[in-house]
Amino acid sequence: MSELTVFNTLTRKLEKFEPVKPDRVRMYVCGPTVYGDSHLGHAKSYISFDLVNRWLKVSGFNPLYVQNITDVGHLVGDAEEGEDKIQKLSKETASEPMAIAEGFTRSYFEDMDRLNILRPHISPRATGHIPEQIEMIQNLIAKGIAYESNGSVYFDVKKFPGYGKLSGRKTDELLEGVRVEIHEDKKNPLDFALWKKAEPNHLMRWNSPWGVGFPGWHIECSAMSMKYLGESFDIHGGGLENQFPHHECEIAQSEAATGKPFVKYWLHNNMVTVNGEKMGKSKGNFILVKDLVKTYDPMVIRFLVLSSHYRSPIDFSAEGLTSAQNGYERLMNVVGPILKFETAGRNELTLPAIRNWFMEFSEAMNDDFNSPRALAVLFNVVKALNTNPEYLVDPAVREELPVFFKLTAGEVLGLLPETRSGKSFEKELETAMNLILELRTGFRQEKNWAKSDLIRDRLTAGGLLIEDGKEGSRWKIKTNS
RNA sequence: GGCGACGUACCCAAGUGGCUAAGGGAGAAGUCUGCAAAACUUUCAUUCGGCGGUUCGAAUCCGCCCGUCGCCUCCA
Numbered sequence: 001m002s003e004l005t006v007f008n009t010l011t012r013k014l015e016k017f018e019p020v021k022p023d024r025v026r027m028y029v030c031g032p033t034v035y036g037d038s039h040l041g042h043a044k045s046y047i048s049f050d051l052v053n054r055w056l057k058v059s060g061f062n063p064l065y066v067q068n069i070t071d072v073g074h075l076v077g078d079a080e081e082g083e084d085k086i087q088k089l090s091k092e093t094a095s096e097p098m099a100i101a102e103g104f105t106r107s108y109f110e111d112m113d114r115l116n117i118l119r120p121h122i123s124p125r126a127t128g129h130i131p132e133q134i135e136m137i138q139n140l141i142a143k144g145i146a147y148e149s150n151g152s153v154y155f156d157v158k159k160f161p162g163y164g165k166l167s168g169r170k171t172d173e174l175l176e177g178v179r180v181e182i183h184e185d186k187k188n189p190l191d192f193a194l195w196k197k198a199e200p201n202h203l204m205r206w207n208s209p210w211g212v213g214f215p216g217w218h219i220e221c222s223a224m225s226m227k228y229l230g231e232s233f234d235i236h237g238g239g240l241e242n243q244f245p246h247h248e249c250e251i252a253q254s255e256a257a258t259g260k261p262f263v264k265y266w267l268h269n270n271m272v273t274v275n276g277e278k279m280g281k282s283k284g285n286f287i288l289v290k291d292l293v294k295t296y297d298p299m300v301i302r303f304l305v306l307s308s309h310y311r312s313p314i315d316f317s318a319e320g321l322t323s324a325q326n327g328y329e330r331l332m333n334v335v336g337p338i339l340k341f342e343t344a345g346r347n348e349l350t351l352p353a354i355r356n357w358f359m360e361f362s363e364a365m366n367d368d369f370n371s372p373r374a375l376a377v378l379f380n381v382v383k384a385l386n387t388n389p390e391y392l393v394d395p396a397v398r399e400e401l402p403v404f405f406k407l408t409a410g411e412v413l414g415l416l417p418e419t420r421s422g423k424s425f426e427k428e429l430e431t432a433m434n435l436i437l438e439l440r441t442g443f444r445q446e447k448n449w450a451k452s453d454l455i456r457d458r459l460t461a462g463g464l465l466i467e468d469g470k471e472g473s474r475w476k477i478k479t480n481s
Numbered sequence: 482g483g484c485g486a487c488g489u490a491c492c493c494a495a496g497u498g499g500c501u502a503a504g505g506g507a508g509a510a511g512u513c514u515g516c517a518a519a520a521c522u523u524u525c526a527u528u529c530g531g532c533g534g535u536u537c538g539a540a541u542c543c544g545c546c547c548g549u550c551g552c553c554u555c556c557a
Contacts, residue, residue, distance in 0.1 A: 012485095032557070045557035085555075167552080173483055174553075217555080239557035240486090246556095270486080271551065278551075307505070308494065313487085313550070323493060323506040330505080333519065364495090372495055376504035383504095386520060449515060456517080467519050474519090 002366045004059065006235075007311060009243065009266040010166055014368060019234055020264055024062040026229040027053065028263075030221060030238035030246070031123065033070040034104035035085040038111040038289045040301075040316055041239070041272045041279060047302055047414075048269040048310035048369075049237045050117040054412050055365050066228045067120035068221060069108075071101035071127050072204055072214055084214075087203045097203050098127070111289040114298045116414045122228050126220040130206050133215045133223040136257055137194045145256045149185040151197030151211045157190040160252045166266060167244035192249050194219050218249035222262075226254060236263040240270055270313040287316060296321055297479045299415055303328040306371040306413055328415070329479050334382045335405045336476060339416070346399045354397075354404050357381050361408050371413065378409060433464070437473050444468075 004017040019025045029049045032042055049067075056063040071086070090097045109119065126133075137153050140146035145159045157163050157171060164170055174190055193216035198205040205212050225233065231254075238247060247266065254262040271278065274285045292301060304324035308314045349355050357377060364373035381404075384391075391397055410416035436455065443452040456466045463478045 030557075033555085039557085041557040043557085048557090168484060169553075170483095241552060241556060244484090244553065269557070271557075273550080276549090280556080303505095304493090311486090312494085315493090317492095319506090320493065326507085327493095327505045330519095370495075372493095372504075376495065379504055387522090389520095444515085447515070453516075460518095465518070468514080468517080469519070470513075476519095 002363045004055075004061075004366045005368055006265055006267060007368050008264075009268050010263075012168075015265070017265065019061065020232055024064050025056050025235065026233035027056070027063055027065050027235040027237065028221070028225040028229055028233065029065070029067045029120070029236070030242055031067040031069050031120075032104075032108050033085065034101045034108060035089060036104060038108050039279065040274070040287045040289065040292070042108070042111070043115055043289055043301060044272050044305050044310075044314060045239050045269050046112055046117050047115060047305045049267075050414060051306065051310070051369055051371060051412075052235070052237065052267065053118060053120075054414060055369060058407065058412050059362075059366075064122075064229065065120040066122045066124065066225060068224050069101075069105050069123055069125045070220065071098070071105065071125050072220070084202065084204060090203055101127075107290075111293075114293055115289070115302055116298065116417045118414070124224045124228065126215065126224070127204070129220065129224050129227065130215065132227055133219045134195075134208050136219060136223045136226075136253070138209065139257050140194065140253060143256065146194055146253075147187065148210050149187075151213060152185055152193055153195040153210055153216075154186055154191040155194055155249070155253055155256075157188055157192070157252065160256050162255065163190075163252050164248065166248050166251055169244060169248070192216065192218065192245065194253065218246055219253060221246075222250050222254040222257070225250075226258070231258040231260050231262075233263060235265050235267055237267040237269070240268045243268060267310075269310045273313060273315045275317050276315055296325065297328070299417065300325045300328050300479060302413075302415060303331075303375075306415075307375060309368075309370060309372055311368075325479060331378060331382060331409070331415075332479070333476070334385055335378075335409055335416070337474070338385075338401050338405055341398045341402045343402050344399050346403055349400060349404060349407075351396060351400055354400050358404060358408065361412075365412065374408070374413065378405075433475050437466070437475065440466075441473060 005014045006017050007013070008015050027049075029046075032038065046067075049065075053063050053065045072084075084097075086097045086100055089095075089100050093100070105125075112119070137146060140155065141148065141153065144156075146153050146155050164174070171190060195208060195210055196213050196216060197211060198213045202214065204214055206214060225236070236247070236250075251262050273279060274287055277285060279285055279287065289301075300321065301324075304316070304320060305314065307324060307327070349358050357380075360380075361374050361377045364370045364377055367373065385401075392401075406416065436459070440452050440455045443449075443455070459466055459475070460478075465476050465478055467474050467476070
């Protein structure tokens with residue numbers, strides 16, 4: 001069995017994965033800012049880290065997965081002076097800011113559930129951890145690394161020599177950047193806010209040792225990750241675009257506060273484009289998960305995301321989605337019926353051929369979560385089974401194959417939601433469909449094509465496909481209905 | 482301007498020094514079949530953006546050039 005290797009942004013190398021503490025792997029992933037419905041960017045990012053979480057679990061690393069919910073809106077427009085995003089919506093819709101944040105938080109979980117993303121073990125809210133953030137800021141001030149200025153608190157970047165080590169930037173180069181603006185409260189233009197003074201009209205506000213205000217953008221992730229995972233933990237994940245400044249600032253404030261290494265492995269997923277263009281508000285090409293699942297099975301979206309590596313960008317187009325849909329159907333045409341086989345209580349892989357397939361699958365996953373390769377292994381299995389149908393006659397094979405697919409396609413890749421693997425009303429539906437097919441077979445034997453086709457057409461229209469084969473007819477649920 | 486990623490068939494996408502360059506989609510021909518669908522078989526890159534170099538040997542390493550994208554500002 002191969003060992004897990006991961007690409008660490010900090011070293012820009014593939015590294016052997018060794019947990020900080022042997023008992024379990026601790027992982028933090030930057031969660032959404034809940035001021036809108038989830039889009040495809042969220043889908044890719046959270047499917048990617050769901051895959052990481054699932055593979056860690058299956059390979060026995062016992063992951064503890066924390067993902068924040070950012071419900072302090074942060075700012076719209078220019079970094080320091082803009083309006084809080086949630087505040088903006090609150091004014092427009094005359095609702096409580098917290099009600100808006102709560103609404104989008106629920107919407108986020110709904111969307112992620114549909115994509116069969118396992119919920120993180122802890123989903124801490126930024127607004128629920130204001131005392132922790134204040135405490136951390138006080139600590140930084142006490143150490144002389146942060147300073148108060150006019151009711152706000154800033155991190156003194158010059159006091160942290162490692163600033164820039166994640167994103168490969170040097171502070172003097174950053175200063176030459178065209179867009180760094182001079183800010184009168186800051187000692188240095190690169191200094192970033194830990195705490196912001198609230199203007200009188202600012203809705204989300206808390207008392208602090210420095211007056212009424214609200215936390216800076218980066219501090220919540222440091223405070224909450226360390227609260228639940230400890231001062232040094234294994235994995236920190238997030239989107240590539242957060243490398244700088246967000247993650248860079250997290251490292252600075254955390255390591256300055258504790259004097260210990262913050263995170264061992266930094267994992268970053270690549271971005272989503274739509275028809276070749278970056279998805280962005282300015283382009284007006286945001287695709288929401290809620291809209292896409294009206295047309296496509298959520299598993300098709302998941303399949304598409306998994307068919308490219310998490311560190312590669314992915315382009316969403318109608319053509320790509322159709323291609324993914326056909327591929328997913330091909331996989332399910334074989335896997336679906338096998339899942340119905342009786343496993344007779346079997347839960348281990350013992351047969352050499354199946355063990356070998358699982359080994360190939362594991363090697364792909366251990367290679368920095370290479371899901372496209374893992375999927376290719378499954379397709380090779382599908383091909384092998386289709387080419388050698390006699391293999392499926394063996395009772396041991398029939399018992400063990402469902403175990404194999406539930407583990408690989410199900411537990412690891414998350415492509416088999418409960419409704420497909422035997423929960424809900426599947427048993428009852430099965431009984432009814434078997435009866436219908438039995439009657440229809442009678443019509444077919446009488447060569448009553450009119451009636452047999454009527455049955456098939458009506459079922460097809462209702463989303464149930466009938467396929468007539470040599471060994472009788474079978475049915476399945478349409479992926480795209 | 483600075484930093485970084487990438488360029489593999491019609492489309493998507495693995496492979497990063499050495500057996501015949503995975504896999505999916507689309508296309509083509511055939512088998513099966515009341516029709517349809519599915520499945521199966523065969524076919525589909527002498528070649529990996531271009532040009533040089535290193536090497537017995539490179540898609541894989543090095544250099545230059547061309548092109549695409551991202552970050553540097555809120556963003557998954």
